[in-house]
Amino acid sequence: MPTTDKPVDSLTLEEAETELARLAGEIGEHDRRYYAEDAPTVSDAEYDALRQRNAAIEARFPELVREDSPSRKVGTAPSGTFGKVVHAVPMLSLDNVFSDEDVRDFVASVRRFLAFPADREIVFTAEPKIDGLSMSLRYENRRLVTAATRGDGTTGENVTANIRTIKEIPESLPADAPDVVEVRGEVYMRRDDFFALQKRLSETGQAIANPRNGAAGSLRQKDPEVTRTRSLRFFAYAWGEVSEPLGETQYDVVRRFGDWGFPVNDRMVRCRTVEEILEHYHAIEAERAEIPYDIDGVVYKVDRLDLQQRLGFRSRSPRWATAHKFAAEKAMTVLNGIDIQVGRTGALTPVARLEPVTVGGVVVTNATLHNEDYIKGIGNNGQPIRDGRDIRVGDTVIIQRAGDVIPQILDVVMEKRPADAVPYEFPRVCPACGSHAVREEGEAVRRCTGGLICPAQAVERLRHFVSRNAFDIEGLGEKQIEFFFQAGDEALRVQSPADIFTLKARQAGSLTKLENIDGFGDVSVRKLFAAIDDRRAIEFSRFLYALGIRHIGETNARRFARHFLSFASFRAAAESAVAPEGKGDPGNAAWQELNGINGIGSVVAEAAVDFFAEEHNRKVVDDLLKEVNVRDEEPVGDVSSPVAGKTVVFTGALEKMSRDEAKAMAERLGAKVAGSVSKKTDLVVAGPGAGSKLKQATDLGVEVIDEDGWFALVARDG
Template sequence: MERPPVETLTPQAAMEELAALARAMAEADVAYHQNDAPAISDADYDALKARNAAIEARFPELRRPDSPSGKVGAAPSEGFAKVRHAIPMLSLENAFADSDVAEFEGRIRRFLNLPAEAPLAFTAEPKIDGLSLSLRYEDGLLVQAATRGDGETGENVTANARTVADIPPRLDDAPALLEVRGEVYMSHADFAALNARQAAAGGKTFANPRNAAAGSLRQLDPAITAARPLRFFAYAWGAHSEPLGATQTQAIDRLHALGFQTNPLTRRCEHLSEMLDQYRAIEARRATLGYDIDGVVYKLDRLDLQARLGFRSATPRWALAHKFSAQRATTLLEGIDIQVGRTGALSPVARLLPVTVGGVVVSNATLHNEDYIAGRDSRGQPIREGRDIRVGDWVTVYRAGDVIPKIEDIDLSRRPADSTPYVFPTSCPICGSDAIREEGEAVRRCTGGLICAAQAVEKLKHFVSRAAFDIEGLGARQVEAFFADGWIREPADIFTLEDRYGPGKLTQLQNREGWGGKSAENLFRAIRDKRRIPLDRLIFGLGIRHVGETSATLLARHYGAWARFRDAMGAAREHVGDDWAELNAIDGVGPILAAALVDTFHEPAARAAIDRLVGHLDIEDVAAPDTAGSPIAGKTVVFTGTLERMTRAEAKARAEALGAKVAGSVSARTDYVIAGPGAGSKEKKARELGLTVLSEDEWLELAG
């Protein structure tokens, strides 16, 4: 949401916003630190934190007792015993630009009264994206392990920490008292293997390694933690009976000598330029580390100077976290795969070295089409300054709208010397048919049609999708398995499954792996239930190119009954006759969509497949809605977020019944955006475009 500049806030507005920020950040803290299920991205949290700090700087008298600027983490969970830290476990001040780092270094010099030419060394180390942990050793023995919690009080997870291989149970030649602090994390490879095991067992899967590590360490049953592949990096200390060294560098070396894993990318930097160079070097290696990092931490090297600088309420003055962009990352393009869709479109997909972008592990990204790979747009104009994309390139990945991973650019300086341009295929990788690109089209398409297995499978997936026939128990995975074994080849085959493989037959569905008598009967019942289908769902389910949900509804309302629609499509000839003119006269139907419909019903094999399907169905007529007096007739609406008073399907049906068009994306032509809780990029775009955004209650009042 767009917020007014801090300089324009009145004291009353500032007080209200500080209260809202305190609530929002407290909820985010609980979700992140207690529940291991972040509700907002790190970038959004950092933005709230920066906004809160800016308002407090302008109105210091309005700072709240529960101000987020004085808090670290969240209160510990009730599931563990409490541990009060002898020395608080504080968070770090964040930086997002080189100028912020320069200001940090200058601020320290001013505090210590050091001239610009005086030597001042820092360490630079990767900021591990995991769960902070403090380990207390007495006489060399591990006696207690505690999470950070709210910085003052954490959770006692000693039994769980003892199961982590990187945490030594005993230290030789250690101070009598030593609290070692660091980060519990999970590698990318171990994370992928854990999620695979969880999915196979029907258990919870994790969004990213940080969530997996936190959830694993905070198990009430240590046996579960022991079965999880957790790792630990040591990078700091708390209470201690004798110093580990005179500098940060020496202390880290001592921790390593005691048997802890310390990060090998930690460097001592003599100048600001070296700090920034190390930041860029670590960022360049981010994708190859095998574990998640979200920035670089700088610490003043001399411990006596750290002591002079001391602490603010929640952060040390001598340390800074230089964060990476939350929505971008650099990684290796390992290969380019070609996927074939239900309309024959050849879609290139980048196969990437896995990297975390915006809190999600990304291993694939769209490459759009052959022009995008070649470094040009559909009009032949250069994009990325004409840089093409090749296998072996280092690429910048971002998540468009926080959802779809895309490649933004490449780093030519890291391109291999033997690199060659990618040659887009001119034949289908599945069936070998010619893949042609029609004039004016950005996409190359397989001409194999029904003989192309990829198109057939994708058409079947579309047919059973939620907006089409929505057959419970028959999803994409089941469709692929049934197609591979020859059980179904076209939609009509779905409705003969029970006759061919039901009870009493030699080969029965219930004998397949993953199926039993109950699940087989449930599937057959679900298929029987879908023999009766509304006309609009049937038209959409046919998977005809250019025919989406909205256009299927328009066609169904115009023709009303299957027989009339079928006969009109069969009688129509492109650009000729009354039937063609009637089809094109439907509001929302243009010549391209009309041609796709007519071509399908005049192609013998496609028409025969449709006729075989319809022979199994009872098709419900669709009457045109009476929209007289409707305030939303002809309006385009978009639903986003969670609706609380009705399902999304019901909301869409009611809107269409009142004559509105329901779209899936926001554009300048959108009239209303109905935003429920959790609305994200669509609501943001709507507000940027100045569109009318309504709550669910406001929408229901408008729609009557």
């Protein structure tokens, strides 16, 4: 269930902004636990509900889409256990659909993007969605040279030695294979192999939750010989970089993989209508229990590769593919307790502690309870849920699990409620600092008012700063941040980002030595200081994301970085845009530039301006810049194209391709696509019906061309 108490169509702009900020943080944390730690803490159904909520709000308020929006992210950064591999072609995730109607909408969106009439056929492939670990296998001169996990979609873990232990993966390819080819697919574990492994591990006191975790954990063993004993398997279904085309359709390329010796799924079919797609989905769903490996849905892809290329990608997923997820599984257990966790923004989140129960072969022990209204039995629209039944400690509850993770609580079995069970009282004070916890009107979340004095928030901000997608400092995990934050000795204390980088110098001049403290040692201290020094140079987008500015997550940080190229330029614009009252000045050129960046909008621009309007924030940044060097961003796209580096605005009706396709094309060519016209605009492409943007461009003397002029400029035949 979503965690707000209002339906999307009733949210105000401010409420939507707050909700998107909370969703970005919550989903990002779930991604980290799932992809990087193989230790998820919410069910697939609960996770999918959060993403659906996020997508619905963004659809209604497109100007509020955040840089760190879950709709623009893939996975999480790789761990430091293995070496890192930068993917030549990003490994993106898939969007999900959950109903037959969603599938019809997906097919309609493909047809709409391509501007295909209703009678023009589009063929799709449909195949089971394997519940395993995504893998990219790189072959050069037909020999396996590298195997890498998905990681954050851009950088993964190098697990080549372990992959070589999987018998199903060829060491070499036949003569008809290209000189360079990245074969991608899923490493998985059959259920019978998982249960055998589970039995062996239980004899030594170890535990493993499910086949997906079994595959991920086995592949990440430091000793490849351990991996060799784990009976891992592989299905090939996609590809990354290739030195020559592999075929004309998705189906034919996958069959070619089979000819090369890769296992491919025999349940993959071609479908020519929505009815055929849904028929195949329900057939696989019916035989799901008989399939010897775990699947959690069916994946649909546009078959023709030239159409895939035209459809292109969103920031985290292709437009030409989606995953149709299966329904959840259910069970009953007892609620033993409710804990309150305090997040980085001060949000108080209730967590249910459950009597362990097995659901679909997985033991689950806890679940998120969303917010105090959900516990009371109040839904998003203020109306009762569960017929108004509240949730109490001691209750027998019905839980739901989808996929391989922890469930959500669906209902309460009233006949089994203990006589002494009492309504749960949500705390009015922060359990971390004792400050008042308040709930603003229109919000579902109660927040601590302690701010910087609240150790939970301060520690979470530091954790965010050193997290994998920010500064990614190996050796500064949750326990270490807690230790340094609470240290009584000045030489050990870390309470601001700059303190991390002065720690080594402060240690050198102190009688208190870190290596003499329990939990540390000479080797670990040297590694920690080396890891900190290794991050004294950092990419612009990572630096900006690490600052924790509201609404500026990974995606928006990259947008700002791609536009300004240097942090100094970005900061100058943000500080120049401040009006006397501390807000963005609409008449200011710097404000117009910030607000005009494609995908940013006024809410995100205002967040940047607000941050740099505060003196204490500027001091945090200044102190940090004394210790680290922020690298300039490299231009993206085709830097040799005639529009590379130019700011382009599309307006009016486009007749030869859709607006989305035009924007995607411009970005591939290295242009910056803006949503509004300003003095910084280099080019306006105006179709029929162009209105105020065309007039504004004319008034400002900005170059204006039509659609044919655009194709001529970029040397493409429209």
